[in-house]
Amino acid sequence: MNCLICVGAAQRILCDGPWEERDCPDCGRYRVSDDLILALMDQGQIFDIAKTRGWLDTRRVEGAVPSIEVHQALLVS
């Protein structure tokens, strides 16, 4: 399974709910909503890796596994 952010090798974490969870050695553990994955595939867009990692770091301060929703995605423009 590949990381949804950097496309490196990552572990897929099985989870309930409308999202995919990954544990990437570089990006860390996070969830991405199914809606966002579909939107990315539809539009051929990719994450801005550096910005997304930075955003995940700020979210991890709160303790839970961060979850990226459509309106929060930091994409390469």
Ligand SMILES: [Zn+2]
């Ligand atoms: Zn990654």
